[in-house]
Amino acid sequence: MRRFAVGSLCALLVTLCAASSSKSDEIRRGGEPCAASTRSGAGQSAARHARRDGEDLDPRQVDALLADLRRTLRERFGTDDENRVDAALRMSRRRVVVPVRFHAISSGRRGRVGPSTVRRQISTLNAAYGGRKGGVDTGVRFRLAGYDVTDRESWFWHPQRHEGEMKRRLRRGGPGTLNIFSAAVGTDMLGFSTFPQWYRGEPRMDGVVVDYRSLPGGSNRGFDRGYTAVHEIGHWLGLMHTFENGCEPPGDGVADTPYEAEPATGCPSGRNSCPQRGGDPVHNFMDYAQDACMREFTAGQGRRVRAAWAAYRAPNRRAKAVDLRTEPTTRARSVGGAR
Numbered sequence: 194m195r196r197f198a199v200g201s202l203c204a205l206l207v208t209l210c211a212a213s214s215s216k217s218d219e220i221r222r223g224g225e226p227c228a229a230s231t232r233s234g235a236g237q238s239a240a241r242h243a244r245r246d247g248e249d250l251d252p253r254q255v256d257a258l259l260a261d262l263r264r265t266l267r268e269r270f271g272t273d274d275e276n277r278v279d280a281a282l283r284m285s286r287r288r289v290v291v292p293v294r295f296h297a298i299s300s301g302r303r304g305r306v307g308p309s310t311v312r313r314q315i316s317t318l319n320a321a322y323g324g325r326k327g328g329v330d331t332g333v334r335f336r337l338a339g340y341d342v343t344d345r346e347s348w349f350w351h352p353q354r355h356e357g358e359m360k361r362r363l364r365r366g367g368p369g370t371l372n373i374f375s376a377a378v379g380t381d382m383l384g385f386s387t388f389p390q391w392y393r394g395e396p397r398m399d400g401v402v403v404d405y406r407s408l409p410g411g412s413n414r415g416f417d418r419g420y421t422a423v424h425e426i427g428h429w430l431g432l433m434h435t436f437e438n439g440c441e442p443p444g445d446g447v448a449d450t451p452y453e454a455e456p457a458t459g460c461p462s463g464r465n466s467c468p469q470r471g472g473d474p475v476h477n478f479m480d481y482a483q484d485a486c487m488r489e490f491t492a493g494q495g496r497r498v499r500a501a502w503a504a505y506r507a508p509n510r511r512a513k514a515v516d517l518r519t520e521p522t523t524r525a526r527s528v529g530g531a532r
């Protein structure tokens with residue numbers, strides 16, 4: 194994203210900051226409204242077929258998100274060691290099943306996503322998060338809990354501009370309900386999402402927005418398998434881009450995703466853009482490669498997703514279903530630790 198946005202980013206940010214007067218962005222961006230927001234399509238002139246979304250972060254934002262997760266885990270479970278949280282949660286509950294509310298926004302017949310497409314998207318999510326495309330089974334599954342179509346031309350063509358109104362009217366459920374909105378996000382920028390850390394400050398903005406052409410069988414060539422939703426939901430579940438922070442620690446804060454200097458486009462082979470060990474994770478769902486290139490989450494990303502779920506989204510998180518404070522510390526690996 195950074196690679197494409199350089200030329201136009203500054204000017205666009207000025208526009209975006211002026212347009213985005215809501216308190217939400219201030220909360221979201223850690224008190225720096227629009228500091229790194231590219232969510233409204235910065236880089237519109239970028240090469241076609243480059244995946245992009247609104248979740249690029251600067252190093253301070255990465256640190257803030259990781260610190261928030263560490264703090265929340267310690268408050269809830271007495272440790273920020275994801276292995277220990279994970280081990281305990283697996284004993285009590287093997288699988289996370291996320292109820293999904295799918296909201297198709299249309300303009301007449303355009304964007305009128307049918308139920309069969311929605312079902313295919315849910316199947317794609319379950320395959321990806323279940324490790325059936327490659328990588329690990331994250332333990333996360335998705336269940337369609339609601340589907341509706343709203344014919345509203347302005348929302349359809351400008352989902353970023355009308356994000357607040359759209360979500361206030363349509364989103365349902367609490368922190369553990371995934372609200373997906375499909376609309377004409379764009380062909381350069383394909384979607385955007387909130388992070389679980391943001392829920393506390395702004396619950397009504399929680400959710401994921403994807404371009405309707407990126408759904409399974411959609412018309413965006415190269416991005417038509419439904420992996421844009423897989424990627425955006427990764428953010429909703431607490432994952433950052435594999436290229437976050439470039440070659441600089443802590444990268445994306447996940448130990449087993451190799452450092453990556455910049456997003457992948459297309460499907461590069463043999464790329465190794467950072468001096469640290471490991472080739473670029475171009476096949477990871479949290480990179481920007483084309484759908485045909487994407488296939489995996491890592492074990493560390495699976496642990497991160499489950500830890501973030503326990504911290505922010507699990508329905509019983511207040512009840513402290515597990516108390517880890519009496520367990521011994523073994524091979525501790527804390528959130529955002531050395532990679």
Ligand SMILES: [Zn+2]
Pocket residue numbers: 245246247248249424425428434
């Ligand atoms: Zn992203």
